[in-house]
Amino acid sequence: MTEQSRPRDDVIGTPDTKDSSVLALSDRLRERADRAQPRRGIRWTSWILGGGSVLAAAAFAWPFFVGAVPADAQVAVPIIAFALIPALIVALALTLDREMYMAKTVALLGVLSAVGAAVRIAGAGVGGVEAVFVLLILAGRVFGARFGFLLGLLTIAVSSVLWGGFGPWTPFQMFACGWVGAGAGLLPRWHASGSQRCRIRSEIALLAAYGVVASYLFGLLMNLWFWPFAVGSGTDISYEAAADPGQNLASFALYSLITSTLTWDTVRAVTTVVGVALVGPAVLAALRRTKISPRR
Amino acid sequence: MFRLRLAPLRAAVVLAVGFVLLRVVYRVVFGGSGTGPLLLLDLPRLRLDGPFSHITLFGPVTLLGLGNAAQSALPVAAVIVFFGLLNAVINVQALFARGAGRGPLRAISRSLVIAWATFPALLESVRRVRVARSLRGERSIASLLVPIFEQTIERALALAASMETRGFAATRVVTGVCEAPVVLRDAGLNFGAAPDKTRWHLDELNVTLKPATLTVIVGATGSGKSSLLHSMSGLFQHFYDGTQQGRIDIVGADRASTPPRATAGFVGLVAQNVRLSFAAETVHDEIGFALAVRNVAAPIVHARVLEVAARLKIECLVDRPIEQLSAGEASLVAIAAALVNHPLLLLVDEPLADLDTAARDRVCTVLGQLAHEAGVCVVIAEHNTREFVTVADAWLQIRSSRLHQLSAAELPGTDLANSFRVPAPVSTALRPAVPLASIRRLSVLHRTNLVVDDVSFEVQPGELIALRGSNGAGKSSLLRTIALPTTADTVIVSGSDVHSLKRRTRRQAVALVPENFDDLLFAITVGEECRRADRGLTGVSTAQTFAHLLGFDVTADAAPLLQSHPRDLSAGERLCLVMAIQLGARPALLLVDEPTRGLDLQARTLVGAALLTAASHSAAVIFATHDDDFALGLATRTLCMEAGRLSAPITVRL
Numbered sequence: 001m002t003e004q005s006r007p008r009d010d011v012i013g014t015p016d017t018k019d020s021s022v023l024a025l026s027d028r029l030r031e032r033a034d035r036a037q038p039r040r041g042i043r044w045t046s047w048i049l050g051g052g053s054v055l056a057a058a059a060f061a062w063p064f065f066v067g068a069v070p071a072d073a074q075v076a077v078p079i080i081a082f083a084l085i086p087a088l089i090v091a092l093a094l095t096l097d098r099e100m101y102m103a104k105t106v107a108l109l110g111v112l113s114a115v116g117a118a119v120r121i122a123g124a125g126v127g128g129v130e131a132v133f134v135l136l137i138l139a140g141r142v143f144g145a146r147f148g149f150l151l152g153l154l155t156i157a158v159s160s161v162l163w164g165g166f167g168p169w170t171p172f173q174m175f176a177c178g179w180v181g182a183g184a185g186l187l188p189r190w191h192a193s194g195s196q197r198c199r200i201r202s203e204i205a206l207l208a209a210y211g212v213v214a215s216y217l218f219g220l221l222m223n224l225w226f227w228p229f230a231v232g233s234g235t236d237i238s239y240e241a242a243a244d245p246g247q248n249l250a251s252f253a254l255y256s257l258i259t260s261t262l263t264w265d266t267v268r269a270v271t272t273v274v275g276v277a278l279v280g281p282a283v284l285a286a287l288r289r290t291k292i293s294p295r296r
Numbered sequence: 297m298f299r300l301r302l303a304p305l306r307a308a309v310v311l312a313v314g315f316v317l318l319r320v321v322y323r324v325v326f327g328g329s330g331t332g333p334l335l336l337l338d339l340p341r342l343r344l345d346g347p348f349s350h351i352t353l354f355g356p357v358t359l360l361g362l363g364n365a366a367q368s369a370l371p372v373a374a375v376i377v378f379f380g381l382l383n384a385v386i387n388v389q390a391l392f393a394r395g396a397g398r399g400p401l402r403a404i405s406r407s408l409v410i411a412w413a414t415f416p417a418l419l420e421s422v423r424r425v426r427v428a429r430s431l432r433g434e435r436s437i438a439s440l441l442v443p444i445f446e447q448t449i450e451r452a453l454a455l456a457a458s459m460e461t462r463g464f465a466a467t468r469v470v471t472g473v474c475e476a477p478v479v480l481r482d483a484g485l486n487f488g489a490a491p492d493k494t495r496w497h498l499d500e501l502n503v504t505l506k507p508a509t510l511t512v513i514v515g516a517t518g519s520g521k522s523s524l525l526h527s528m529s530g531l532f533q534h535f536y537d538g539t540q541q542g543r544i545d546i547v548g549a550d551r552a553s554t555p556p557r558a559t560a561g562f563v564g565l566v567a568q569n570v571r572l573s574f575a576a577e578t579v580h581d582e583i584g585f586a587l588a589v590r591n592v593a594a595p596i597v598h599a600r601v602l603e604v605a606a607r608l609k610i611e612c613l614v615d616r617p618i619e620q621l622s623a624g625e626a627s628l629v630a631i632a633a634a635l636v637n638h639p640l641l642l643l644v645d646e647p648l649a650d651l652d653t654a655a656r657d658r659v660c661t662v663l664g665q666l667a668h669e670a671g672v673c674v675v676i677a678e679h680n681t682r683e684f685v686t687v688a689d690a691w692l693q694i695r696s697s698r699l700h701q702l703s704a705a706e707l708p709g710t711d712l713a714n715s716f717r718v719p720a721p722v723s724t725a726l727r728p729a730v731p732l733a734s735i736r737r738l739s740v741l742h743r744t745n746l747v748v749d750d751v752s753f754e755v756q757p758g759e760l761i762a763l764r765g766s767n768g769a770g771k772s773s774l775l776r777t778i779a780l781p782t783t784a785d786t787v788i789v790s791g792s793d794v795h796s797l798k799r800r801t802r803r804q805a806v807a808l809v810p811e812n813f814d815d816l817l818f819a820i821t822v823g824e825e826c827r828r829a830d831r832g833l834t835g836v837s838t839a840q841t842f843a844h845l846l847g848f849d850v851t852a853d854a855a856p857l858l859q860s861h862p863r864d865l866s867a868g869e870r871l872c873l874v875m876a877i878q879l880g881a882r883p884a885l886l887l888v889d890e891p892t893r894g895l896d897l898q899a900r901t902l903v904g905a906a907l908l909t910a911a912s913h914s915a916a917v918i919f920a921t922h923d924d925d926f927a928l929g930l931a932t933r934t935l936c937m938e939a940g941r942l943s944a945p946i947t948v949r950l
Contacts, residue, residue, distance in 0.1 A: 110410025164304025
């Protein structure tokens with residue numbers, strides 16, 4: 001049966017369904033439709049997601065932008081950054097929400113974010129051994145970047161609400177975790193020949209390597225926006241709006257190294273690698289048995 | 297919306313204090329705490345070079361400098377405490393829950409509601425799996441995390457299926473035709489692209505079902521009862537990736553192109569494991585779910601919920617939290633939730649598997665009334681056929697990939713009584729003076745309830761004991777405590793106190809196959825599971841025992857099974873796998889909790905034979921069961937439990 005002659009359900013619907021009709025198709029039909037169509041709606045949301053992420057990255061790096069704006073506007077930069085991140089989260093969540101509006105994805109998203117939150121809260125009790133990246137990376141790998149991103153957002157949201165740690169820092173954590181999940185979804189896929197065992201091993205190795213990179217990058221990102229507040233003024237590694245970028249970068253590097261890179265981030269990297277290696281094959285198999293096709 | 301919870305505030309204060317201290321430390325280490333008089337310490341300055349040439353470490357430390365540092369940290373610390381206070385007072389969870397199902401973030405807010413509903417289940421599953429891994433004698437982290445994760449995924453899929461069939465995310469609603477709720481014409485079902493005769497498939501399905509009839513689909517485990525049922529609900533084609541040939545019309549809609557969510561107004565589905573498929577937190581919201589996802593106004597939802605509850609006589613349950621229901625109540629709530637849209641077709645998947653006799657009668661009566669008084673077309677997939685004989689209008693049997701109409705007289709017998717060769721009970725004269733195991737004054741306290749109350753009995757070598765009693769009588773608690781005693785001197789096996797035994801030696805004394813036997817499995821292939829079980833034991837091949845329990849003469853015959861994922865095995869095969877794992881340590885006493893739950897005749901025969909084999913491997917077997925025929929056919933002795941006590945005197949079968 002060709003794609004054209006297949007009866008397309010759900011096309012009759014609300015007027016705004018030009019692209020959401022594609023999303024509302026059942027998984028299998030949707031997958032076929034994706035392959036057959038030029039994916040116009042998908043590309044449109046990709047632009048929003050990409051653009052939003054770039055803007056958010058800029059907001060994370062606000063200390064390095066202060067020098068570029070006129071002196072009397074410099075005070076506003078951190079305020080704009082702090083307002084921009086939550087606004088971007090809402091914008092991206094709105095964009096992704098329509099794509100996720102399917103029973104299977106909604107149920108998995110809810111259940112997995114509960115697992116993630118439980119892992120995060122349990123991990124906080126044992127000295128910052130955050131194993132939540134293991135889940136984000138494995139789920140992002142199987143279900144794709146969009147799902148991984150949302151799972152990152154929701155895991156932080158749920159654990160913050162449960163633990164009672166909601167604050168101005170939460171949106172930054174949400175974004176950073178979202179990127180960790182999304183990055184795992186963007187890793188290359190290959191159809192390696194060879195035994196099943198071999199394929200599983202190489203995939204686990206890839207994910208573990210990504211886990212190390214993601215752990216350190218996550219630490220750097222979280223330090224970046226908070227560094228001026230953490231150190232305050234008056235020390236030699238303080239953030240100086242007037243200083244040249246090279247000096248600020250060196251200060252930041254030293255701050256990051258002693259604050260997190262050598263300690264928390266290393267612990268997190270080790271936890272992630274061990275976790276992916278230990279439970280990775282079984283969890284990947286469990287996630288793949290749900291038969292949701294990955295989407296970037 | 298508002299409530300007081302002190303933990304977030306406490307955490308925020310600790311965080312704020314830490315923040316201030318950290319900033320003081322930064323000042324001390326990176327220079328800058330040396331302003332003003334009152335010198336405390338004069339540390340040597342240490343100048344860095346390279347890109348860090350502008351940085352000097354240490355230097356003089358003054359009291360004023362420290363004070364300045366602490367003071368500069370106060371604004372941020374205040375923000376932290378302020379948000380701690382907000383978190384302590386505002387119930388953000390309630391804010392999120394309010395948005396569920398409405399507005400532009402309905403997918404995400406529904407996910408959040410599901411996340412919160414998942415937490416109790418998650419805690420329960422952690423508790424269960426911890427018991428399971430100590431039963432298996434495992435200590436690896438994977439043996440804890442993988443079963444919990446598998447259960448969570450299973451829950452997510454069951455939940456998704458139930459949301460889908462109740463109209464979640466529907467964009468189109470078809471109009472139902474009530475003359476012929478189900479019409480199958482030359483239909484075929486299979487998995488995969490092309491029909492493959494060597495794998496599971498159904499062919500030449502020609503069935504027409506009328507309103508006001510009750511039809512029961514019967515067939516062996518794995519024959520496709522559920523798949524046939526779900527080809528009607530649409531989950532087979534649109535959720536489980538099955539392929540349909542021919543034509544299937546459900547309430548007038550072509551099933552191949554109509555997803556379940558589009559027919560939610562006309563087709564109700566009661567899932568196999570109803571507890572897994574509950575999507576709301578209270579019984580009221582659960583019953584009203586199908587209406588709420590269609591944005592029906594709250595007062596109308598409320599009225600309809602009460603109406604349906606009254607019809608099933610479960611008004612008293614409406615305000616209860618969903619996790620406080622008994623098995624029978626949960627089934628009735630699931631039926632009510634499927635009825636709230638007044639369906640023309642009600643599909644029910646194995647409604648009786650978990651229920652005791654009283655609850656079974658109630659559910660059968662309700663389903664019969666729906667068909668014959670309310671005029672609904674009811675289709676049930678079930679292997680406990682005897683209960684439906686009085687209410688069923690038609691029987692469909694799946695046999696060798698075809699569907700056959702049966703009359704009630706042609707039903708396959710459910711009589712197991714004489715299908716086993718029961719070993720002769722050890723005669724009293726030959727009994728050794730010391731029993732194999734003795735249970736002495738065993739009690740189990742669960743919170744404040746005494747679930748097992750002062751139970752004592754003895755087990756002789758070679759016995760096969762059936763433990764019987766209604767739901768909640770304490771059978772499972774008794775078996776679990778015999779396997780993992782909590783107090784000394786209550787369980788003595790082969791002369792040693794099980795409580796004082798170490799992990800490995802305990803498994804040689806007593807092993808339990810729990811009711812949720814899947815909790816013991818955590819590898820990705822059956823073969824790996826068997827190798828894992830062989831570790832640390834000498835001269836044991838779990839794969840061989842597994843093949844033996846399944847009735848294969850040569851281990852190689854089970855080779856295809858060893859390659860597959862443990863959760864792809866049928867329920868009976870999985871039970872045999874777990875039994876093989878638990879028999880690995882050659883326990884003197886094997887305990888099995890509900891070995892026949894959800895199994896058809898053939899699988900029950902398999903399990904019965906496996907228990908007999910197990911009884912010859914280990915010295916004695918105790919199994920808890922609801923299944924009268926199974927108990928009668930197999931046991932050399934029966935123990936009855938009632939409200940935590942052994943009620944009847946022990947009867948020896950002659």
